[in-house]
Amino acid sequence: MSTDESGSREPILQATGLVKTYGRVVGLDGVDLDLYPGEVLAVIGDNGAGKSTLIKCLTGAEIPNEGEIRLEGRRVQFKRPQDARALGIETVYQTLAVSPALDIAANLFLGRELRKPGPLGTVLRAVDVKRMRQRAKEELAELGITTLQDVTVPVENLSGGQRQAVAVARAAAFGSKVVVLDEPTAALGVRESRQVLELIASLRDRGVPVILISHNMPQVFEVADRIHIQRLGKRAATITPRSHSMTDAVAIMTGAARA
Amino acid sequence: MNQQNATAAAEPDLAEEFLDRSTPLRTVRNLLHRHPAISPAIVLIAAVAVFGGLNERFLEPSNLSLVSQQVAVVGTLALAQTLIILTAGIDLSVGAVMVLASMVVAQTTVQNGVPAAVGLVLGLAVGLGAGALNGLLVTRLKLPPFIVTLGSLNVFLALTLLYSGGATVRGGDMPDLLTLTGETFSLGGVNITIGVVMMLVLYVALALILHGTAWGRHVYAAGDDPEAARLAGIRVQRVLASVYLAAGAILAVAAWIQIGRSNAASPNTGVDLNLDSITAVVIGGTSLFGGRGTVWGTLLGALIVGVFRNGLALVGVDILWQTFAVGVLIIAAVSIDQWIRKARA
Numbered sequence: 001m002s003t004d005e006s007g008s009r010e011p012i013l014q015a016t017g018l019v020k021t022y023g024r025v026v027g028l029d030g031v032d033l034d035l036y037p038g039e040v041l042a043v044i045g046d047n048g049a050g051k052s053t054l055i056k057c058l059t060g061a062e063i064p065n066e067g068e069i070r071l072e073g074r075r076v077q078f079k080r081p082q083d084a085r086a087l088g089i090e091t092v093y094q095t096l097a098v099s100p101a102l103d104i105a106a107n108l109f110l111g112r113e114l115r116k117p118g119p120l121g122t123v124l125r126a127v128d129v130k131r132m133r134q135r136a137k138e139e140l141a142e143l144g145i146t147t148l149q150d151v152t153v154p155v156e157n158l159s160g161g162q163r164q165a166v167a168v169a170r171a172a173a174f175g176s177k178v179v180v181l182d183e184p185t186a187a188l189g190v191r192e193s194r195q196v197l198e199l200i201a202s203l204r205d206r207g208v209p210v211i212l213i214s215h216n217m218p219q220v221f222e223v224a225d226r227i228h229i230q231r232l233g234k235r236a237a238t239i240t241p242r243s244h245s246m247t248d249a250v251a252i253m254t255g256a257a258r259a
Numbered sequence: 260m261n262q263q264n265a266t267a268a269a270e271p272d273l274a275e276e277f278l279d280r281s282t283p284l285r286t287v288r289n290l291l292h293r294h295p296a297i298s299p300a301i302v303l304i305a306a307v308a309v310f311g312g313l314n315e316r317f318l319e320p321s322n323l324s325l326v327s328q329q330v331a332v333v334g335t336l337a338l339a340q341t342l343i344i345l346t347a348g349i350d351l352s353v354g355a356v357m358v359l360a361s362m363v364v365a366q367t368t369v370q371n372g373v374p375a376a377v378g379l380v381l382g383l384a385v386g387l388g389a390g391a392l393n394g395l396l397v398t399r400l401k402l403p404p405f406i407v408t409l410g411s412l413n414v415f416l417a418l419t420l421l422y423s424g425g426a427t428v429r430g431g432d433m434p435d436l437l438t439l440t441g442e443t444f445s446l447g448g449v450n451i452t453i454g455v456v457m458m459l460v461l462y463v464a465l466a467l468i469l470h471g472t473a474w475g476r477h478v479y480a481a482g483d484d485p486e487a488a489r490l491a492g493i494r495v496q497r498v499l500a501s502v503y504l505a506a507g508a509i510l511a512v513a514a515w516i517q518i519g520r521s522n523a524a525s526p527n528t529g530v531d532l533n534l535d536s537i538t539a540v541v542i543g544g545t546s547l548f549g550g551r552g553t554v555w556g557t558l559l560g561a562l563i564v565g566v567f568r569n570g571l572a573l574v575g576v577d578i579l580w581q582t583f584a585v586g587v588l589i590i591a592a593v594s595i596d597q598w599i600r601k602a603r604a
Contacts, residue, residue: 082492097487099480101550110480111492113473126471154293170491 010073012037012209013058013089013178018067020053027053028064029233035178040200040210042220045230046253051213052182054230058211059091059180060084071177088177092167094186100156104148105129105136107155108170139173144202147195161192168199172208179203180211185219197223217246229253291599295544295552298595299559302542302588306563310570317573320448326565331454332357332520334561335513336532337539338461339506341557344540345469346482346502347549348404352393353510354532355415358525360385360514362419365428365524368437375436383511389415390507394500416530423526430522440519454516461509466554478502483550538585539564542592546600563588 013035020028028050035041045051056062058069060078069076071087078084081091098107109132115121116128136151145165148158155163164184171179181200185193193216200223203210214220220227221241229236229252237252244252251257291297310317336353343350360382368378389411396407430438440454469475480488481498489495518524543560545552564585571581 081490085492091490093490095486097484097490099483099487099491099550101479101483102476106476107491110476110488113476115473125473127473127476129471157289 009036011035011070012072013211014070015054015058016068016070018054018057018064018069020050020057020062020064026233028057028067030067031230031233032235033058033228034238035209035211037209038204038207039225040204040212040223042212042214042224042227043230044214044217044220044227044249044253045236049230049253050233051230055091055180055182055211055213058084059089061091089180090171090176090178091180091182092164092171092184094183098155098163098167098170101154103152103154104140104158104166105133105151107166108132108136108139108151108173110170140169142206143169143172143199145169145199159192160188161195164188164192164196165199168196168203172203172206176208178209178211180213182213183215184212185214185216193219217249221246221249231255288599288601291595295546295599296556296559297544299543299556299563299592303559303563303566306566306570310566310573313570314573317570320450322569322573324443324450326562326569327449327455328452328520329569330561330565331452331458332513332517332529333532333535333539333564334558335458335461335509335516336536337543337557337561338458338465338554339509339513340533340536340540341543341545341552341554342465342478342502342506342509343404344482344537344545344547345478345549345552346499347485347547348397348482348499348502349408349537349547350393350404350503350506351408351533352389352412352415353506353513353536354530355412355419356386356389356507356510357513357517357532358529359389359415359419359422360511361518361524361529362423362428362526364437364514365433365518366423368434369428369432375434378434378437379511379515382514383508386507386509386511386514387504388507389510390503390505391500393507394503397503398496398500412533419526419530425526427523427525427527430518430524433518433524437515438519438522440516441522442519452519454519457512457516461512462554462558465509469554474498474501479550481549535564538589541596542588544592544596546596547593548600551600560592 011034015031015033017030017032018028019030031050031054033054043051043054053062057064060081060083063079071089076087099110102110113127114132114135116126120126121128133151140148140151147162148165155166158166168181168184184196188196197219200210200212212220212224224241227239227241227249229239229249231253239249239252248257316322336357339353340350363385364378364382367373367381368375393407393411396402397404440457441452443450443452469478477488477493477498480491480493481495485495517529521528539560540557541547541560542563543552543556543558545556567584567588568581571584572578
C-alpha cells in the first residue's frame with residue numbers, strides 16, 4: 001500500500017488508527033502516520049481530507065477519540081499543545097503565530113523565558129533578557145537566518161517571511177525532536193516562501209525531522225523526502241517524489257488512482 | 260493553480276516594498292511606535308509651559324503640590340486600568356471598587372472597631388474579590404470585559420450604598436493609619452503626600468514586573484494576539500484572570516490613598532473616576548486594542564489630565580470647557596494611536 005523507503009528503522013513519531021469525530025462529522029477515520037528520523041514528511045490532501053485534524057491530534061491541539069500516538073516508541077497522550085511541546089513536538093502555524101509587539105528574542109522564548117540566576121530569578125522571577133538575546137542570536141545564526149541581525153526589533157516590523165522565520169526558529173530551537181509546519185508558506189510571497197523552504201532544508205540537515213503540511217505541490221515535491229497523502233480521513237498512500245509524479249499525487253488525492 | 264496563487268500573493272508584497280520609502284513622517288511614526296510614551300511626554304511639557312506662561316501661580320510649589328495630590332488617586336486607578344487595557348480589556352468598575360473598598364476599610368475600623376491594619380486587609384480582600392469576580396466572568400463565561408464591568412460597576416455601586424447607608428465616615432474619626440496617605444512632607448518647597456509616594460512606588464514596581472518577568476511579557480502577548488500567545492504555550496485565560504486580580508489589589512491601595520486625599524470615606528466620591536482612569540491610559544499612549552503601552556505613559560497621561568484641569572481652572576476657564584478639552588485630548592490620542600499602529604513595515 002505504501003512505498004516505504006526507510007526500511008526497518010524505527011519511526012520517531014508514529015500514529016496508528018487515529019479517529020476523530022466532531023458530532024456526526026468524521027474528521028479522521030483510522031489514520032496512520034509514520035515519521036522517520038532526519039526526514040521531511042509532507043502531508044497533502046484535498047480540503048476536508050483531514051490534514052489539519054491529523055496535525056492537531058499529533059500536536060495536542062485536539063484529542064483523538066481512538067488510536068495511539070508513539071514518540072520514540074513510547075506511547076504518549078496530549079491534552080493540550082503544551083504537552084506535545086514539553087515532549088519536543090514543536091508546531092509552526094500558517095497564521096504567523098507570533099506576538100507582533102514583542103521583539104524577536106522575546107518571541108523566541110515566549111512561554112519558556114530564561115530566568116536570571118540566583119534569588120532574582122527564583123524568588124523575584126526576573127527574566128534574563130541579556131542571555132535570551134544572546135541565545136536568540138546564536139540560534140538564528142545556526143539556522144542560517146541571516147536576514148534577522150537585530151533580535152531587539154519588534155516582530156511587527158518584519159516582513160511575512162521574516163516573521164515565519166522567527167516562528168520556525170522558535171520551533172527548531174531548544175532541542176526539539178519533531179517540527180511540524182502547517183502551511184508555512186500559505187501567507188507568503190514567492191521570495192519569502194523560498195526562504196522558508198531553505199529553512200526547512202536546513203532543519204533536515206541538522207537532523208530534525210519535519211512534518212510539512214502544504215497545498216503547494218511544487219514546494220512539496222521539492223523539499224519532501226516522503227509524501228503522506230490524506231484522503232477521506234485516511235492515509236491513501238505514502239509516496240516519494242522519485243517514485244511518483246505530481247500528477248500521480250493529485251490522482252491519489254482525488255481518488256482517481258491508487259498508489 | 261497553486262503557482263498562480265503564489266505569484267498573486269507575491270505582487271502586493273513587491274508593491275509594498277516598492278512603496279516603502281523612508282519619509283521623515285514615517286521615521287517619526289516608527290519612533291513613536293517603538294516609544295509610545297514620547298507623544299504624551301511632549302504634550303505634558305507643552306501644557307506645563309503654556310499654563311506656566313499664562314498664569315504665574317501655576318508653577319508655584321503650592322499649586323504643583325495640589326496637582327500631584329489630584330493625580331494620586333486617578334493615577335493609581337489608571338495603573339490598574341493599564342494592566343487591563345494591555346490585555347485588550349477595559350474596566351468600568353475601577354472607581355466603584357475603590358469606593359467600596361474605602362467604605363469597608365472605614366466602616367469596619369470606625370463602627371466595628373477592628374484594628375486599622377485589619378481594616379486595610381479587609382479592603383484588600385474587597386479589591387481582590389472584585390478583581391476575581393470580574394476576572395472569572397471574563398475568562399470563564401467569556402463575556403466581553405466591557406459588559407462584565409458595566410454590570411459589576413452597578414453591582415458594586417449598589418453594594419456600597421447598601422453597606423454604608425449612604426453615610427460618609429469622617430477622617431477625624433479614623434485611626435491615624437488610615438489617613439496616613441494624606442500626610443505630607445516637603446520636597447523643595449512642594450508638599451508631597453504619602454499617597455503620592457505610594458502611587459509612584461506602585462508605578463515603579465509594576466514597570467519592573469511588566470518588563471522584567473515572564474508574567475509581564477505574557478500580559479503583553481495575551482493582549483497583543485491571544486491566539487498566538489496560546490499557541491506559544493501561554494495559558495491566556497489564567498494570565499487574564501491574574502491581571503484582574505492584580506488590578507483589584509491596586510484598587511485597594513487606591514482606596515487607601517483616596518481616604519487620605521479627601522480625609523474621609525464617602526460613598527459618593529470618586530465613583531466617576533473610572534472614565535478619568537481610562538482617559539489617562541489612552542492619553543498615555545496605551546492602545547485600547549491591547550499589547551501596546553507602558554505604565555509610564557499612563558503616569559504621563561494622568562499628569563496631563565491633572566495639569567489640564569488645574570491649568571484651565573487657574574486661567575479661569577469654565578469647568579465645562581475643561582471637560583471639553585479633556586474630551587478633545589482623548590479623541591486626539593486615539594487618532595494618533597491608530598495612525599501609529601499603521602507603522603508596520
